[in-house]
Amino acid sequence: MEFVNLILGLLSLLIILFTSPLFAGFINKQKAMLTGRMGPVIWQPYHDLRRLIRKESIYAESASFISRVAPVISFVTVAVAAMMIPIGYTIPLIHFKGDIVLFVYLLGLSRFFQILGAMDIGSSFEGMGAAREATFSVFAEPIYFFTLGSLAFVTGFTSFWDVFHNINLSNPSFIIFIIVCTISAFIMMITECSRMPVDDPNTHLELTMIHEVMILDNAGFDLFLYQYTATIKLMIYGSFLICFLNPFGLSNHALGYVIFAVLTVILSSVIAWVETMTSRFKMKNIPQYLLFAAAIGILNLLIYSFMK
């Protein structure tokens, strides 16, 4: 049984690592179709990534060893964080009491080095992107703890696997709780993964970007690592959100994977729809947007503690 769990845990990790570009491609395809274009094939992110691997790395004159190390560290930490996410009904590779804290701090480490890597060039474009990334993530972390932390307090467990495993849908107040949590977590995903309406991944003006402007001076393999890290991060947060919505308590692995796949498709449509319908916020208004998500988190726990 131990061995089977290990294999299934590895399988979850591989699913995250290998299907994450597909998830991104699927969102892009749907976005294109919603705006009446044909759009690229859904395999396009794989092609993009393969092209980037083949290209040579170019470093700016002012770049130091930080630029060479940062993409690698950023990728490794996100990959380790991916080992904590339960997919379907499998026990993740890493689970212990309190791993929800480790998860968010690992992503913090990734961000720390990504910011250093951006600032290494000494260009104000990267500086601007890094400053925005740092500022907005300060608000995203409280949202994380307001959603997952409140779930942890409510269920009494502090590990991803135990929390999601012990969500009890027979209690009606729990359903309201989950719905509100989902909204907060969705906003957090949008912020952390630099999607609309916080950041526009397809813009062409350096001044209006966040994530893209941080990697402006990276090329080749380094750029591949950054882009791949970004898709994995999107997939991690997506699965995280799906875990909220998949609390059926099934012990059937195959069915678990099917439900996971279905919910992934639905989630990608929701993201595509949101990105089509909204435009990017003014940078000045983003903290308000994030504070809104944090505030409904507080409200959520209040509701729960009164209805319990």
Add this chain to the structure above:
Amino acid sequence: MILIAGFIIQLLSAGLSVALKIQRRQSALVHGMFAAGLLVSVCGTAWMLLGHAPDISLPDFISADPLSLFFLFVIQLVSLPIVIYSYSYTLPYLENRQSVKPFLIFFLNGVFFTQTVVIVQHAVLFLVCWEFMALTSYLAMVFEKEKPEVQKGSWMYLVMTHISVLFLYVFFLSLYAATGSWLFTDYLREPLAYSGYHYLLIIGFIGFGIKAGFMPFHFWLPQAHPVAPTVLSAFLSGIIIKLGIYGILRMLFMIPPAGAAAGWIILGISMFSAIFGVWYALAQHDLKKLLAYHSIENIGIIGIGIGMTALGMAHHQPSLTALGMAGALLHTLNHAVFKTLLFIGSGVIYQKCHTRDIEKLGGIVHAAPVFVMLFVIGSVAISGLPPLNGFISEFIIYLSFFETAAVIPSFYPLFMLIMTVGLAFVGGLAVICFTKINSVMFLGLPRTERPALSGDRFVYAAMGFLAFMCVFIGLYPESVMALIRSVLAVNDWSIPPDYGDIFSSMRWVFLSVVLFMAGAVFMRYFLLKIRPGRVSKAWACGYRRLNPRMQYTASSYADEMNSLAARFLLYRKNEDTPKRLFPEPSRLESHTGDFGEDTLARPLYKVITRIILSLEWLNRTDIRYYVACILIILVVYTWIAFLWNL
């Protein structure tokens, strides 16, 4: 025995610093001997802390209980690299034929007396040692006394440290009045039959809190740290403020638990200190001032652990008490380690680049990559990121929040959630702050002419040792947890056994992170060997090349976050933005005040000054007049004392 031998070596070398005429060779001798003494005694302390009883009997007023020993261990472990760095710090002065003797005498004696403070168990002796510690560090601080800023900052330190001592006098005298004993062990033995002990707790907390730097008593730290010689700022921030923490913990054990209210008050003050300490830090441009504000943040985090301990004691939950205490003690050690590392780094930068203003630095990484790497390790650790030591202690504090929510129902989960979010917010702010200073100081292009920064081997030895400790405690927290367990065991508290597994599973995660990182970095290096990357110009939006003035500044990096709390940070911006069609000179500068100093201390000071000035009519030139005044006051006192006893 080993410990005592260590103390004797330390005393001898401190004596030598008085006796010898300090030249380069003598300085090496004194520093080397003192460091050897510290090394010997730190081994002795760790040995005793692991449960070996001292083999000679000690008098009543000196005790070796595990809490004292733990703080002794922290002091000795961290003083060791500071003393090694001190040799390198004093070298340029010796080469310029300046005397470093006063500094050396006061600094070494300061280190010695700081150690005595934690092992003395007698109230009067405690106050004497405390005063010695404060005075020697003040005298070492005024090393460069000809500078007006040094006079101002050290004066602030002297005044605040004496206000703190004033509260401590009241605290210990009331304890004596209530119990009739000066010994700490007597306070422990019987519960205090004194109705006013709530007030006593408050007085003690203010007294020790001033020393520790809790908000709103924090404002001496950012004044004193920048002006002190770097050796001493490292010592102040790494160790002396921790004695305030020691005092508060001692007090919590001496006085019966004051109920959950005390815990909540400590938690509130600590959370406030943590959030605004780091927020103030974010707005600073002076490197040492910034690090001083970070000490306030970390004292806040330690205070959160103490608050959880107090809550656990009030609710009789030994598991909770143990977790809170373990978090507080471990963070005390961790903060001492990484803050000292960062301060030594700041000292090297100041000595080589002659500025503490981070906006004037830049591009240091090209000159000194190893130095930058060590500084980055310290920064990652202080931001509480895995896999280094800062994460472990913050993680234990998070666990104590979760534990509280599980064992104490009612409104506790809600407040614990808010504490969790608060701590996460502090972590996020620390990440901004340390990415800011690392990138502005080290990366990019030099903003002024390229500094020829390099440390000598003593600097690298000291910083390397501390960086190694950061990594070691991060990967093997059990090594230090064994010491902390023996502190907890005295009060029959123990961390629940299932928490032991957390550290072992976390170590596997950390080891895998480190191994993956090392493997990936190595692979990247290998790939670059096969197909070397090309070096080209950075994208400058059509300009020919970047120039140093086009870089993002620390002010702009932190501006958005600071503007959010502008009112509280007293954050002011002077900006001239272009208003007409054509480009014209524009600028932005930002300044912060300090809430504690500008809105609390200064008005209070003004009121006191006014009261004193209103008594000016008493001031005469005739000495007989003063003698008469003294006589009248004495008579009044005697009468009061007489009536009191009636």
